[in-house]
Amino acid sequence: MNDAAATVVAQGLRKTFVGPDGNRFAAIDDVSLTVRAGELTALVGPDGAGKTTLIRMMAGLLKPDAGSLQVLGIDLTRDPQAVQDRISYMPQRFGLYEDLSVQENLTLYADLHGVPQAERRERFARMLEMTDLARFTERPAGKLSGGMKQKLGLACTLVRSPDLLILDEPSVGVDPLSRRDLWKIVQQLVHEEKLSVIVSTAYMDEAERCGQVFVFNRGRMLADGAPAKLRAWAHGVTFTARPPEAMPARELQARLIDRPELIIDAVPSGGSVRFIRRAGEDEKQLNEMLHDAPFAPRPEELEDAFMMLLRQAEDKDTKAAAKPAYEAPRVAAVSSNGANCQPVIVVRDLVRKFGDFMAVASTSFEVARGEIFGLLGPNGAGKTTTFRMLCGLLPATSGHLEVAGRNLRTARAEARGRIGYVSQKFALYGNLSVRENLEFFGGAYGLRGKALKARVAASLEQFDLEPSAQSGILPAGYKQRLAMATGLLHEPDILFLDEPTSGIDPLARRAFWRTITALAKSGVTIIVTTHFMEEAEYCDRIAIQDAGKVLALGTPHQVREQAGAASVMDMNSAFIAIVEQSRAQRETKGGAA
Amino acid sequence: MKTMRNFLDSLMKIMALVRKELLTILKDPSGRALLIGPALIQALLYGYGATYDLTNVPYAVHDQSRGAASTELLARLDGTGVFHRVATLTSSDQIAGMIDSGDALLVIGIPSDFETLRVSGQQAPLQVILDGRNSSTAGLASAYVSSIVAAYNQSLGGAPSVTIVRRAWFNANLESRWNIMPGLIAALSMLQTLMLAALSVAREREQGTFDQLLVTPLTPLQILIGKALPSILVGLIQSTIIFLIILFWFQIPMNGSVWLLYLGLLTFTVTSVGIGLSISAVALNMQQAMLYTFMLIMPLILLSGLLTPVRNMPEILQVATYANPLRFGIDTVRRVYLEGAGFSDVAYNFIPLVIVGAITLPLAAWLFRNRLA
Amino acid sequence: MNASGFTTRLVALTRKETRQMLRDRSNLVVGLLLPVALILLFGYGLSFDVKNARLTVVLEDSSPTARQTVVGLQGSPYLAPVWVRTMDEAERLIRAGKTDAILRVPGDFSRQLADGNGRVQLLLNGVDSNTASTIEGYVSGALSTPVLQQADRTGNKSARAATIVIVQRTWFNEAGESTWYLVPGLIVLVMTLIGAFLTSMLIAREWERGTLESLFVTPVRPLELVLAKLAPYVVIGAIDLIMCLLAAKYLFQVPMRGSLMLIIGSSLLYLMVSLALGLFISGAMRNQFAASQMALLASFMPAMMLSGFIFDLRNVPVVIQVVSQALPATHYMSIIKTLFMAGDIWPDILRSCGILTLYALMLVAATRRKLGKTLE
Structure with a gap:
C-alpha cells in the first residue's frame, strides 16, 4: 500500500528466546529491512545468525x-x-505426509489454498513436469529420495501462485542435480510469473543468483545489497595458488588457513587453492609462505x-581468535611411505539387495x-x-x-573397535552433557579410569568444547565438533563421516576440514560422503555412485x-556431467532393449 | 586370567551403558517426575478409591407398621454405621424415585401387618428392594441386611440355630484394600517398567543414536544387559515407593520376609523387562512400541487377578494366565506380604516367571542381533 | 466465500486424516481389534461371581445331626467342598493356597445344638477379601436351611415364633450377575481407549515430523484442524460402539432397558469427549513419548479404577469422590449403567449429558488454542 514494490518491510525488529543458561538472548536484534517485490532475495549467514527466526x-x-513487521502491506x-492466506512457505524440513502419495499431497495443499478445479489441472501438470515427478504420482512421499521430497515440498507450496514465496534453506542435504532442478523451477x-521469493541458504552460488542479499550474523544484519x-x-x-608437484592441494590450503593473521580464507579448488589475503598485510610474509607455490589474482566471488x-565480525567478537582453528590431534606416528601400500x-x-531392488551393485574399491x-x-x-555396510551396520548380500x-x-x-563413526544427523544423546556423552562412548569403547579421563580431557581441549553444556542445544x-570428538575418542584407525557438513555454514566447514586433513596426515583413514562438491577437492580419491553402480x-x-573438460571445470559441474552421461546411456540402452 | 579380564572389560562396558541410561532418565525433569509421581499418586488414589468394602449404604424406609419390632430392627441397621437413612417414605410410589435416582441403594419396606404377624408367631415379611446396577455392592448390602436380621431373630431366642464363628486369616476384617494394594505393588510398577523398556531402544532408533551405539564394540548381549538393568532398577524403585505407602500410610501389616518379597519382585520385574525389550526389538519406531505395549498391558492386567480372582475365569482364560507374569507377581507379593508365606510356599510362582523370562530375554537378544541384520 | 473455504478445507483435511488412518495398519489394529479382544476378555474374564469356591470341611462331630447340618454345602453350585479329617490337614491346605476356607464342625456340635445353639467355625483366607465375604454368605445360607427344616419336622413351635423373613427384590439385576454391570462398564473403557490411544499421538506426531509448520502457513484455521482430526476416529468409535452393543445384547445377554437411541446418542457424546481429551493431551505435550504416557495415566487407568466401573463410588472418601466426579468417564458410566439396566431415567441422563457436553466443548476449545498457529 505505502510501497507497492515491497513485500516485506521490517523496522527495528527484535525477537528473544530463553537460552540454555536460562537467560534471554536476542535471536534477531534491531533488524530493519525492505524486500523488493518481483525478484529473488537471499538471506545468508552462519548458524545461529537468526535466519530461520526471521x-x-x-x-x-x-x-x-519489538519493532514492526509488514508483509504484503499487512501488519x-x-x-x-x-x-x-496469501503467502507460501516451505520450512527447512517440509512437512510432507509420508504416508500419502505424491498426488494426494499436492491435492491436499491445493484444497487448503482453495485452488479452483479448472486451474488445478494445468497447474499440477506443470508442477509435475517441472519437478520431474510425473512418473511417481502414485508413490507414497516417504518412499521418495531426499532430493525428490524436497522438490515435492516445493511443488506443494507452489500449487497456486502466491504473492510471496518463502523458502528456508531449501537445498540442505540435497544433491547437486536436485539442487540445480530446484533452482531452475524457482528462477523460471x-x-x-514475477514471483517474489525470499530464500535463506548456506550456498553462496545460490545467493549469487538473487537480486538482493542480506547477510546476517548473530541476530544482526551485517550487510545488504545486490551480489x-x-x-x-x-x-x-x-x-589462486598452485601447489608444487606431488603436494595435495589440501596441504597447501592447510598451510594458508593456519595463518589467520595473513589469510582470511583458503579453499582447495580444481587442484589449486583459492585464497583471500588480508588487505594491507605484509607482502613479504605472504611471498615467503608461498615460496614454492606460484599465485595469481583471480576475480572475486560472493563467497x-x-x-x-x-x-571481520568474528575478529571483533573474539579478540583472541589468532590461534589456528585446530591443531593436529595426533603426532604423525606413521611414516607416510610404505604404509600406503597396505589397503585398510x-x-x-x-x-546389497533389498528384496528385488538392487541398492548396491557389484562395487569394488580399496582405500589406503x-x-x-x-x-x-x-x-x-x-x-x-x-x-x-562399511561400518558394519548393514550386512552385505554378497x-x-x-x-x-x-x-x-x-x-x-x-572391527568396530577400530573405527570411528560420525553420522549424518546429530546422533548423540541430546539431554546428556558434552562430558557425559564423551565418557559414555569412551566406556563403550573399553576406555576406563585414567585413560578415559585423559582422552576426554584431550578431546575437550582439542575441539574447544564446554564439558558441562547440554549436547542437544x-x-x-x-554439535558437529562433539560428534567428531566422540568418533575420535578411541583413536580409531578409520573414521567414517556421513554428510558431516550438511547444514553447516562455510566458516565451520573450513574448521572441520582443517581437522580432517590433519588427521589424515597423522595416518587416520577417512571415508566421507558429502553433497558439497567443492569438498571433494579435499579428498585423495573419490568415487561417484549412481543407481548402485560406481560411475x-x-x-x-x-x-x-573423465567428465570431459580439463581442470577449469569445477567439481560440481563434473559431478553433474558424469551422472547425466550415465543416466543418458542407461536410457538409450533401455530404449534399445 | 584372560577370561577374567575379558569379563571385567565387558562389565565395565555394560556399566558405562547403564550409567548413560540412568543419566538420560534422571536428567530429564519430566523423566524424573514420571519416575516417582505416577507411582505415588496412583498408589494413594487407588488405595482409597479401589475398595469393595461397604462403608456407606444410603437407604430409605417405608414403614407402615411402626411397631416395636420394626423400630428395633431399624435401630440395629442404623447402629452399624454403614447404613444411613436418607429418607422416610410415606407412599410406595416414592420407592421407584429413590432407587432410580441412586439416592438410595436399598429401600426397606415394612408392611402394616408386620407387627401382628410377628406376635402371632407367623413369618413376618421384611421387604428389601435393592439397586442392582452394581451387583457386587447390591449383593454385599443384601448379605449385610440378612446378617442383621438373623442376629435379631436369634436375639428373640427360641429355635436351635447354628452360629458361624468367623475368623479370617491374614486379613481379619476382610478389608478389600488389603487385597488390592499389595497387588498394585506389582501392577503399577509393571505399567511403567514395561513401557520404559519397550521405548528405550525404539527411542534410540528414532533419534538415530542406536546406529552410533551399534558401531561401538558393544555386543548385542551387552547392549541388552545394559538396557535391561536400568529398567529393572526403575521398576524396583517404583515398587518400593508403593510398598512404603502401603506399609506406612495405609498401615497394612507386612507379615513376610522383605528379602523374599524383593526376590519375587526382582524376578517379576526381570520378566516384565524381558517382555518390554522383546517389544522394543520388534518395534521399528516409538509409536509401534507404545502400541504393542498398550495391547499387552490391557490383557496382562485384566487376567492377573488384580481386580477379580483368576479362579472366577473360564478354564481357557485360566490356562492363558500361565503366560502372564503379572498373575504370579501379584500372587507372590500378596502371599508374602499378607500371609507371610515362605519361599517353599511361593516357589511354584517362580517357575512360570523364570520360564517367561528365560524365553523373552534371549528372544530380545536374538531379535537385537537379527534386527542388526 | 469464507464459508465455502471452510468446508473445502475441512473436507480436504478430513480426507487426509482418513487416508493416514487407513494406511497405518497399527491404527486399525488398536481401533478395531483391541476393542474386540477387550470385549471378549472383559466379558468372559472378569467376574465376581464366585463359583465352586474351594471349601474344606473338617467334620469332627460325626453325629447325624452334624452331617445333616452340612449336607446343604454339597448341593450348592457355588461351593466345592472337600472333606478332610483333621484341622492340621486343612490348615496345611489353606497355607498352600489350595483352599479358600475351612469349615470346622467341632466334636461337641450336636450337643451344643441340642442346647439351642450350635457353633461352627469358619476360617477364611482373607487375602482375597471379596471371595472370602462371598464364601461366608454362601456357607451361612447353606447351613441355616437344614436347621430350619429339622426344626419344622420336629414340630418345635418356638421355631415359628418371631421369625422375620426377608423378601428381597433386586431391581435392575435380579440374578445379581456381575456381567450385567461389567459389560456396560466395558463400553465406557473401550470408548475411553479409542479416544486416548488413537488421538493422543495425532498432533504430537505432526509436531515431531514438522508437518504442522507447513500447514500453519496456509489458509487453514485451527478449528478446522481439530475437527478434521476428530472426524475419522468418530467413525471408528461408532463401529466399536456397535460391536460393543451387539456383544452386550447377543453374547452376554445384558438387558437394554433404556432406549437404544439414548444409548447411542450419549455414547457418541462421550466419544467426542474422549477423542478431544486425547487430542488435547497430544497438543499440549507435543511429543509422542510424553503424550502416550499421559494418555495411559490420565485416561485408561482412572476410567478403570475411579469411574465406578468396578468400585462403587459410595464407598470412597470424599477427596476421591471429588476426583472421580471430575472424570468425564464417571458421568458416562452412570448414564450407561442406568440406560442398560434401569431405563430412561431422564433427570439423571440430562444432568450427565449436560456435563459431558460441557467437557466436549471445553476440550475442543482448549485444543484449538493449543493449535494456535504459533511455534512459541
Whole structure:
C-alpha cells in the first residue's frame, strides 16, 4: 500500500528466546529491512545468525518482541492469518505426509489454498513436469529420495501462485542435480510469473543468483545489497595458488588457513587453492609462505565477500581468535611411505539387495591408510547403503568386505573397535552433557579410569568444547565438533563421516576440514560422503555412485577429466556431467532393449 | 586370567551403558517426575478409591407398621454405621424415585401387618428392594441386611440355630484394600517398567543414536544387559515407593520376609523387562512400541487377578494366565506380604516367571542381533 | 466465500486424516481389534461371581445331626467342598493356597445344638477379601436351611415364633450377575481407549515430523484442524460402539432397558469427549513419548479404577469422590449403567449429558488454542 514494490518491510525488529543458561538472548536484534517485490532475495549467514527466526516471523509463526513487521502491506502482529492466506512457505524440513502419495499431497495443499478445479489441472501438470515427478504420482512421499521430497515440498507450496514465496534453506542435504532442478523451477517462476521469493541458504552460488542479499550474523544484519555490490568488498584480495608437484592441494590450503593473521580464507579448488589475503598485510610474509607455490589474482566471488564479512565480525567478537582453528590431534606416528601400500579397506564385488531392488551393485574399491576417500552421488544412489555396510551396520548380500584387516562378516565387534563413526544427523544423546556423552562412548569403547579421563580431557581441549553444556542445544557447528570428538575418542584407525557438513555454514566447514586433513596426515583413514562438491577437492580419491553402480573412481583430477573438460571445470559441474552421461546411456540402452 | 579380564572389560562396558541410561532418565525433569509421581499418586488414589468394602449404604424406609419390632430392627441397621437413612417414605410410589435416582441403594419396606404377624408367631415379611446396577455392592448390602436380621431373630431366642464363628486369616476384617494394594505393588510398577523398556531402544532408533551405539564394540548381549538393568532398577524403585505407602500410610501389616518379597519382585520385574525389550526389538519406531505395549498391558492386567480372582475365569482364560507374569507377581507379593508365606510356599510362582523370562530375554537378544541384520 | 473455504478445507483435511488412518495398519489394529479382544476378555474374564469356591470341611462331630447340618454345602453350585479329617490337614491346605476356607464342625456340635445353639467355625483366607465375604454368605445360607427344616419336622413351635423373613427384590439385576454391570462398564473403557490411544499421538506426531509448520502457513484455521482430526476416529468409535452393543445384547445377554437411541446418542457424546481429551493431551505435550504416557495415566487407568466401573463410588472418601466426579468417564458410566439396566431415567441422563457436553466443548476449545498457529 505505502510501497507497492515491497513485500516485506521490517523496522527495528527484535525477537528473544530463553537460552540454555536460562537467560534471554536476542535471536534477531534491531533488524530493519525492505524486500523488493518481483525478484529473488537471499538471506545468508552462519548458524545461529537468526535466519530461520526471521523467516518464521515473516510467516506469522513467531511474534516479534519489538519493532514492526509488514508483509504484503499487512501488519503481521495484527492479522497473521491474512498474510498466511496469501503467502507460501516451505520450512527447512517440509512437512510432507509420508504416508500419502505424491498426488494426494499436492491435492491436499491445493484444497487448503482453495485452488479452483479448472486451474488445478494445468497447474499440477506443470508442477509435475517441472519437478520431474510425473512418473511417481502414485508413490507414497516417504518412499521418495531426499532430493525428490524436497522438490515435492516445493511443488506443494507452489500449487497456486502466491504473492510471496518463502523458502528456508531449501537445498540442505540435497544433491547437486536436485539442487540445480530446484533452482531452475524457482528462477523460471520468478521470470514467468514475477514471483517474489525470499530464500535463506548456506550456498553462496545460490545467493549469487538473487537480486538482493542480506547477510546476517548473530541476530544482526551485517550487510545488504545486490551480489555485485557485496562482491566488490573482496576486490583485489583474491588469489589462486598452485601447489608444487606431488603436494595435495589440501596441504597447501592447510598451510594458508593456519595463518589467520595473513589469510582470511583458503579453499582447495580444481587442484589449486583459492585464497583471500588480508588487505594491507605484509607482502613479504605472504611471498615467503608461498615460496614454492606460484599465485595469481583471480576475480572475486560472493563467497569471498561473505567470508570477509564473517571474519571481520568474528575478529571483533573474539579478540583472541589468532590461534589456528585446530591443531593436529595426533603426532604423525606413521611414516607416510610404505604404509600406503597396505589397503585398510578392501571392497570386492559388494552387493546389497533389498528384496528385488538392487541398492548396491557389484562395487569394488580399496582405500589406503591415511587416505581421504570421498563417496559422492545423488540422493538415493546407494552411497548410504555402501557406507552402512562399511561400518558394519548393514550386512552385505554378497561380496567381500574387509575393514582394518578384519572380515566384517566374522569379526564385526572386533572391527568396530577400530573405527570411528560420525553420522549424518546429530546422533548423540541430546539431554546428556558434552562430558557425559564423551565418557559414555569412551566406556563403550573399553576406555576406563585414567585413560578415559585423559582422552576426554584431550578431546575437550582439542575441539574447544564446554564439558558441562547440554549436547542437544549446542549450535550446529558445536554439535558437529562433539560428534567428531566422540568418533575420535578411541583413536580409531578409520573414521567414517556421513554428510558431516550438511547444514553447516562455510566458516565451520573450513574448521572441520582443517581437522580432517590433519588427521589424515597423522595416518587416520577417512571415508566421507558429502553433497558439497567443492569438498571433494579435499579428498585423495573419490568415487561417484549412481543407481548402485560406481560411475567414476579416482583422484579429483582424474574424475574431472573423465567428465570431459580439463581442470577449469569445477567439481560440481563434473559431478553433474558424469551422472547425466550415465543416466543418458542407461536410457538409450533401455530404449534399445 | 584372560577370561577374567575379558569379563571385567565387558562389565565395565555394560556399566558405562547403564550409567548413560540412568543419566538420560534422571536428567530429564519430566523423566524424573514420571519416575516417582505416577507411582505415588496412583498408589494413594487407588488405595482409597479401589475398595469393595461397604462403608456407606444410603437407604430409605417405608414403614407402615411402626411397631416395636420394626423400630428395633431399624435401630440395629442404623447402629452399624454403614447404613444411613436418607429418607422416610410415606407412599410406595416414592420407592421407584429413590432407587432410580441412586439416592438410595436399598429401600426397606415394612408392611402394616408386620407387627401382628410377628406376635402371632407367623413369618413376618421384611421387604428389601435393592439397586442392582452394581451387583457386587447390591449383593454385599443384601448379605449385610440378612446378617442383621438373623442376629435379631436369634436375639428373640427360641429355635436351635447354628452360629458361624468367623475368623479370617491374614486379613481379619476382610478389608478389600488389603487385597488390592499389595497387588498394585506389582501392577503399577509393571505399567511403567514395561513401557520404559519397550521405548528405550525404539527411542534410540528414532533419534538415530542406536546406529552410533551399534558401531561401538558393544555386543548385542551387552547392549541388552545394559538396557535391561536400568529398567529393572526403575521398576524396583517404583515398587518400593508403593510398598512404603502401603506399609506406612495405609498401615497394612507386612507379615513376610522383605528379602523374599524383593526376590519375587526382582524376578517379576526381570520378566516384565524381558517382555518390554522383546517389544522394543520388534518395534521399528516409538509409536509401534507404545502400541504393542498398550495391547499387552490391557490383557496382562485384566487376567492377573488384580481386580477379580483368576479362579472366577473360564478354564481357557485360566490356562492363558500361565503366560502372564503379572498373575504370579501379584500372587507372590500378596502371599508374602499378607500371609507371610515362605519361599517353599511361593516357589511354584517362580517357575512360570523364570520360564517367561528365560524365553523373552534371549528372544530380545536374538531379535537385537537379527534386527542388526 | 469464507464459508465455502471452510468446508473445502475441512473436507480436504478430513480426507487426509482418513487416508493416514487407513494406511497405518497399527491404527486399525488398536481401533478395531483391541476393542474386540477387550470385549471378549472383559466379558468372559472378569467376574465376581464366585463359583465352586474351594471349601474344606473338617467334620469332627460325626453325629447325624452334624452331617445333616452340612449336607446343604454339597448341593450348592457355588461351593466345592472337600472333606478332610483333621484341622492340621486343612490348615496345611489353606497355607498352600489350595483352599479358600475351612469349615470346622467341632466334636461337641450336636450337643451344643441340642442346647439351642450350635457353633461352627469358619476360617477364611482373607487375602482375597471379596471371595472370602462371598464364601461366608454362601456357607451361612447353606447351613441355616437344614436347621430350619429339622426344626419344622420336629414340630418345635418356638421355631415359628418371631421369625422375620426377608423378601428381597433386586431391581435392575435380579440374578445379581456381575456381567450385567461389567459389560456396560466395558463400553465406557473401550470408548475411553479409542479416544486416548488413537488421538493422543495425532498432533504430537505432526509436531515431531514438522508437518504442522507447513500447514500453519496456509489458509487453514485451527478449528478446522481439530475437527478434521476428530472426524475419522468418530467413525471408528461408532463401529466399536456397535460391536460393543451387539456383544452386550447377543453374547452376554445384558438387558437394554433404556432406549437404544439414548444409548447411542450419549455414547457418541462421550466419544467426542474422549477423542478431544486425547487430542488435547497430544497438543499440549507435543511429543509422542510424553503424550502416550499421559494418555495411559490420565485416561485408561482412572476410567478403570475411579469411574465406578468396578468400585462403587459410595464407598470412597470424599477427596476421591471429588476426583472421580471430575472424570468425564464417571458421568458416562452412570448414564450407561442406568440406560442398560434401569431405563430412561431422564433427570439423571440430562444432568450427565449436560456435563459431558460441557467437557466436549471445553476440550475442543482448549485444543484449538493449543493449535494456535504459533511455534512459541
